[in-house]
Amino acid sequence: MASRRWDAGTGEGDVRTRRNTGAQGGAGPRGPRPRLLAMQAVASVTGVPAAAMQSRRLLNREVRRARSLAWYLSHTEYGWPLYRVGAAFDRDRTTVAKACREVEDMRDDPALDGLLDRVGRGLAEITGQAEAA
Template sequence: MEETGWRAPVTEGDRTRSGLAMQMIALTFDVPIAAMRGDRLGLKGCRGRWLAIYLAHVGYGWTLERVSLAFGVTRATASTGCRWSEDARDNPAIDAALDRMEQTLRHICDTPRLELALGSAAGGAA
């Protein structure tokens, strides 16, 4: 991730959610996760990360500050990514894909949290 020169606490939940946004972008736009990490990104990796930042911003309703912390980038980078992504939505295919991903994120996050049983599966043998 981009070096910001400062550190701030980020919850495990925010890290997980930012990772989910990156995975969805990686799968949909065929951008390797590794290409979206680091501070010297190629064009495809940069735009992929911008889309993931934007998806987290609109899909989770996060502020730009929270998004920047979760992705380990500056607030200016998060803002640039969101502006670029808004412009990219002029493409109907990208707009439709982002709409579907936003809805999916909301459905996943609205699902009640469940606890995994530590014993054997209910009613079944191991």
């Protein structure tokens, strides 16, 4: 039975050489804090401060909803898997998954659906991921 061996010290096959290549976690904006961009975009349309969305405390319904919208947009617009969204926002992936399912259910409301479409297009334009028309 053949075994795979990592070439120690050469960099070939070394996990450190593959880190931050975008191979894991899907494509998405690179940079220091793209999550802040999603939070600021949601904050501008909901009126909920981004600092409140970052809080670990259980807050009122509006803050929780805004936080969920930021997670949802990070997942859908950046193409991040749920574990990456959770890591970026310091939450468990299952918490993020539940919030994304709830936002998806809320999209039945035409007003919220339009809002998410507009904010999503804005994020795509800012991050350079807008589709060519």
